[in-house]
Amino acid sequence: MSFEIKLDKRIATVEILKQFENLLEIKVDEKIYQVDLMHNDEGIFSILANGRSYNIELVPQTKPKHYTAYTLHDSYDLEVIDAEARYLRNRTGTTLLLSENTIVTPMPGKVVKIPFSVGDVVKKGETIITISAMKMESEYKAPMDGIIAFIHVKEGSLVEANQILIVIE
Amino acid sequence: MKKIKKILIANRGEIAIRIMRTCREMGISTVAVFSDADRTSMHVRYADEAYNIGPAASVVSYLKLDKIIEVAVNCQADAIHPGYGFLSENSEFARKCAENGIIFIGPTPEVIDQMGDKIKARLTMIAAGVPVVPGTTESIKTEKEAIDTIREIGLPVMVKASAGGGGKGMRLITNEKDILSLVRSARSEALSSFGNDSVYIEKYISSPHHIEFQILGDQHGNVLHLFERECSVQRRHQKMLEETPSPLMTPELRLKMGAYAVEAARAVNYTGAGTIEFLVDNNLNFYFLEMNTRLQVEHPITERVTGIDLVKQQILVAEGHPLSFTQDQLKQTGHAIECRIYAEDSDNNFMPNPGKIYNITEPLGFGVRTDGYVYEGYEIPIHYDSMISKLIVWAENRTEAIERMKRALYEYKITGVKTSIKFLARIMDTPDFRSGNYDTNFIEKNKDILHAPLKSTEDFEDMLIIATYIEYLDQLNINQTSKVMYPAKNRWKKYTYQKNFERL
Numbered sequence: 211m212s213f214e215i216k217l218d219k220r221i222a223t224v225e226i227l228k229q230f231e232n233l234l235e236i237k238v239d240e241k242i243y244q245v246d247l248m249h250n251d252e253g254i255f256s257i258l259a260n261g262r263s264y265n266i267e268l269v270p271q272t273k274p275k276h277y278t279a280y281t282l283h284d285s286y287d288l289e290v291i292d293a294e295a296r297y298l299r300n301r302t303g304t305t306l307l308l309s310e311n312t313i314v315t316p317m318p319g320k321v322v323k324i325p326f327s328v329g330d331v332v333k334k335g336e337t338i339i340t341i342s343a344m345k346m347e348s349e350y351k352a353p354m355d356g357i358i359a360f361i362h363v364k365e366g367s368l369v370e371a372n373q374i375l376i377v378i379e
Numbered sequence: 380m381k382k383i384k385k386i387l388i389a390n391r392g393e394i395a396i397r398i399m400r401t402c403r404e405m406g407i408s409t410v411a412v413f414s415d416a417d418r419t420s421m422h423v424r425y426a427d428e429a430y431n432i433g434p435a436a437s438v439v440s441y442l443k444l445d446k447i448i449e450v451a452v453n454c455q456a457d458a459i460h461p462g463y464g465f466l467s468e469n470s471e472f473a474r475k476c477a478e479n480g481i482i483f484i485g486p487t488p489e490v491i492d493q494m495g496d497k498i499k500a501r502l503t504m505i506a507a508g509v510p511v512v513p514g515t516t517e518s519i520k521t522e523k524e525a526i527d528t529i530r531e532i533g534l535p536v537m538v539k540a541s542a543g544g545g546g547k548g549m550r551l552i553t554n555e556k557d558i559l560s561l562v563r564s565a566r567s568e569a570l571s572s573f574g575n576d577s578v579y580i581e582k583y584i585s586s587p588h589h590i591e592f593q594i595l596g597d598q599h600g601n602v603l604h605l606f607e608r609e610c611s612v613q614r615r616h617q618k619m620l621e622e623t624p625s626p627l628m629t630p631e632l633r634l635k636m637g638a639y640a641v642e643a644a645r646a647v648n649y650t651g652a653g654t655i656e657f658l659v660d661n662n663l664n665f666y667f668l669e670m671n672t673r674l675q676v677e678h679p680i681t682e683r684v685t686g687i688d689l690v691k692q693q694i695l696v697a698e699g700h701p702l703s704f705t706q707d708q709l710k711q712t713g714h715a716i717e718c719r720i721y722a723e724d725s726d727n728n729f730m731p732n733p734g735k736i737y738n739i740t741e742p743l744g745f746g747v748r749t750d751g752y753v754y755e756g757y758e759i760p761i762h763y764d765s766m767i768s769k770l771i772v773w774a775e776n777r778t779e780a781i782e783r784m785k786r787a788l789y790e791y792k793i794t795g796v797k798t799s800i801k802f803l804a805r806i807m808d809t810p811d812f813r814s815g816n817y818d819t820n821f822i823e824k825n826k827d828i829l830h831a832p833l834k835s836t837e838d839f840e841d842m843l844i845i846a847t848y849i850e851y852l853d854q855l856n857i858n859q860t861s862k863v864m865y866p867a868k869n870r871w872k873k874y875t876y877q878k879n880f881e882r883l
Contacts, residue, residue: 247849
């Protein structure tokens with residue numbers, strides 16, 4: 211069963227070719243790996259491939275099929291594009307993934323200011339929401355030119371991480 | 380001499396736990412206070428007793444001095460330790476503790492007042508013969524006076540609010556034509572922030588070193604210093620790592636600065652632990668900057684090289700004991716470095732990143748200490764500071780200490796929030812840091828190295844993709860058990876499955 215997985219801008223196709231317990235032969239795009247993969251319910255992965263040891267921890271995000279992977283000192287956002295996601299993308303006739311027209315909180319905090327309302331025209335780079343957390347205020351900019359389609363929060367409300375705040379069309 | 384049997388810690392997070400650890404060793408029982416947002420904080424779980432003091436915002440909880448004193452009186456605490464931040468440099472709090480028969484673990488309210496006002500502190504230091512940054516000794520009340528003074532001192536200068544703090548009401552003037560507008564904006568910001576538009580003017584020292592001396596004084600007139608801490612690695616005027624000894628220090632300079640630091644503390648009859656901060660330029664000229672009348676965040680590196688528990692000393696001094704050692708008996712052994720682990724996104728202007736901790740693995744091994752407070756499943760509140768722990772290493776010399784810190788940072792795994800660990804590891808690899816040739820301009824100067832995009836190989840990316848794929852298959856497996864035997868089952872899973880099955 212093959213899936214597409216998005217890592218930053220790259221979309222890779224993955225498929226398991228053979229498996230014997232934790233030993234897998236797995237194809238990522240055109241490359242075939244023999245890996246020894248162990249993982250547990252807490253999302254901790256130990257992968258041995260070509261004599262190297264990879265230590266990865268996966269944390270599911272609140273959006274389904276989205277994960278944050280933690281490795282040595284760094285973190286990456288990954289998204290699984292399965293049949294359903296592909297269908298939705300094809301149906302809307304757009305290649306936009308959720309993240310590209312939506313402002314999502316990277317961290318929990320409190321909404322300080324939203325200078326626009328639904329229907330307003332915004333330009334890429336304009337501040338459309340200010341969130342405060344841990345004694346600091348952060349401004350979030352419009353990722354593209356467009357019209358504000360939805361605002362899901364109010365000034366003064368508390369927000370969770372990865373919550374959808376504003377959608378631009 | 381009054382024996383302290385119970386201490387209320389008027390603080391939260393790592394410093395509250397740090398203080399309680401010493402209390403436990405001394406057989407002193409501990410009282411935690413907490414806001415609504417901190418019910419599950421580790422300091423509440425670690426303490427012998429714990430009391431709620433109000434809502435999440437610190438103005439109505441950790442800064443509510445009457446409420447905290449009321450709790451201390453009701454639970455019959457002998458003393459209050461304020462930690463750092465919050466009420467630690469609030470003279471009214473120290474005064475009210477005394478009025479209620481509670482020992483405030485820190486200096487007297489008079490000393491807090493005297494050193495808290497920047498102009499008063501400058502005057503005290505000048506009187507004691509301690510070098511200060513050239514500038515005014517009185518607050519400046521009119522615009523004309525300000526401009527005349529600036530001309531007299533010569534550019535560049537810093538204009539600072541007398542009642543200031545936290546960078547508010549502070550302006551750097553480097554250009555003749557900006558004098559008037561910057562003086563005006565400093566004064567108006569000072570007025571709106573502190574209700575007082577008086578300012579003072581100091582010569583600006585470009586890219587200085589920030590070096591501080593740890594002071595200890597007792598109630599019998601003994602004052603000594605526990606050497607320096609180099610604190611020049613800063614971002615947004617906030618320290619990121621500290622080390623001792625300072626790579627800049629020479630034995631002669633240490634002797635001289637140490638003597639002035641002791642002189643400065645003696646000038647105000649200082650009792651307890653305190654810190655004298657100096658600015659040092661590249662020609663080793665040094666100037667008094669300010670005194671912190673409390674325990675510092677970075678105190679563990681001093682503890683590590685001197686072997687002295689500073690919190691224990693604070694408590695003994697508060698009980699009235701004379702210091703049990705002299706200046707000659709103190710020495711620095713080896714080298715210590717502290718890294719501050721913040722919940723923040725270093726690649727995104729150090730933006731705070733609160734959230735829930737999924738997994739945490741703290742480093743262990745020879746010469747490693749962590750002072751932290753988060754645990755698995757703990758949600759870091761959005762209301763307070765973003766520091767989640769301090770990682771302190773000790774080694775025989777600086778090179779070994781840097782290698783040990785790199786190793787410890789490598790072992791440190793925190794998932795669920797972004798942290799400064801990656802950034803700190805890069806500092807350890809930066810040539811200017813390794814050579815010890817750095818000042819407060821370090822992060823700005825080395826930003827290309829520190830923020831360079833991570834070079835991840837394609838194999839490495841593929842492993843991330845494989846892990847995500849397997850995890851997702853696994854999820855499907857849980858939801859659709861009747862379908863095909865998905866290949867992602869592994870032995871750990873199978874084992875749990877079997878165990879559950881056997882239970883039936």
